[in-house]
Amino acid sequence: MNNRDERILLGHGSGGRLSHDLIKDILLPAFANPALAELHDGARLTAGGAKLAFTTDSYVVKPRFFPGGNIGKLAVCGTVNDLAVCGARPLYLSTGFIIEEGLPVSELREIVLAMRETARLAGVYIVTGDTKVVEKGAVDGMYINTAGIGLMLPHVDISARRVKPGQDIIVSGFLGDHAIAVMSERHGLTLPEKITSDCAPLNGLIQAILTEVPQVAMLRDPTRGGLATTLNEIAADAGLGMILEESAIPVRPEVAAVCDILGFDPLYLANEGKVIVFVEKEYSEKVLTIMKKDPLAASARVIGTVTGQLRGQVALRTTVGGIRLLDMLTGEQLPRIC
Known part of the structure; x- marks a missing residue:
């Protein structure tokens, strides 16, 4: 991004290639420090002898209400999950509201109550925040920023540098539900009732996985850019390759059908209640057993392995036996998805 005439595009917020370039070319050089250099979903810090994780995120989802949630529930889940995949126990959140003049008070109240209930379910407290109101037309109803802090779990080290050849890649369940649910509400489409956002803390x-299997090497939640983009980021950071099995990747038939009609690829669709786990093969069955006890991960499965070949790349072995390289998301399949 060295062209003086270049402008920010919606794709720069996709979590894909354009987002990666924006971060690499402008943000990382400006703010460079060791904690930021890990490029995880949050920073791991030490303060007063305590090992902490800290994260922040902003939510601009359109529409604000969608099957399975709303912008408030999404904000709490997103921040809690970013702390959790760092290997931390989330403790406290902040929230900042930017509200457009004219927003119905009843809508604000419903969003706030959803945040309260989601925080209760996650076992965290919203302890501080800020509210700003701007002129009508300055924002699209409401934007929310949340930040969170958590305490690192003992004997856990979640990092791309711990990803090794031979490790299994596990995903906790069906992909693409969130993006399709938001898209259907945005465009007034009627979809099967089972397609709702997977938004969940x-x-x-x-924590159950890490308590029983602290050997887990890496965790990520595949939000913007979906599974394919998230795995490409980890492959680049680890300097290793990955081979996925298309037949093992869980996608609901209803979501796959919508993707076929509209030209979407479910591997690039955002998720808000899924986690990817990297672990040595000897621990895979134990991880799967723990996951399947939780309703949020009842459909968990191994979808591929890490390889010393294809360095920095992700490949998909298709159901017909071919190999397809999966790149980062280019552009924006669905803007303002979170």
Whole structure:
């Protein structure tokens, strides 16, 4: 991004290639420090002898209400999950509201109550925040920023540098539900009732896994850019390759059908209640057993392995036996998805 005439595009917020370039070319050089250099979903810090995780995120989803949730529930889940995949137990959140003049108070109240209930389910407290109101037309109803802090679990080290050849790649369930649910509400489409956002706090599930299997090497939640983009980021950071089995990747038939009609690829669709786990093969069955005890991960399965070949790349072995390289998301399949 060195062209003086270049402008920000919606694709720069996709979590894909354009987002990666924006971060690499502008943000990382400006703010470079060791904690930021890990490029995880949150920073791992030490303060006063305590090992902490800290994260922040902003939510601009359109529409604000969708099957399975709303912008408030999404904000709490997203921040809780970012802390959890760092290997931390989420404790406290902040929230900042930017509200457009004219927003119905009843809508604000419903969103706030959803945040309260989601925080209760996750076992966290919203302890501070801020509210700003801007002129009508300055924002699209409401944007929310949340930040969170958590305490790192003992004997856990979640990092791309711990990803090794031979490890299994596990995903906790069906992909693409969130993006399709939001898209259907945005465009007034009628879809099967089972297609709702997977938006959920995953800290209980992740803590159960890490308590029993602290050997887990890496965790990520495949939000913007979906599974394919998230795995490409990890492959690049680890300097290794990955081979996925198309037949093992869980996608609901209803979601696959919508993708076929509209030209979407479910491997690039956002998820808000899924986690990817990297672990040595000897621990895979134990991880799967723990996951399947939780309703949020009842459909968990191994979808591929890490390889010393294809360095920095992700490949998909298709159902017909061919190999397809999966790149990062280019452009924006569905803007303003979270």
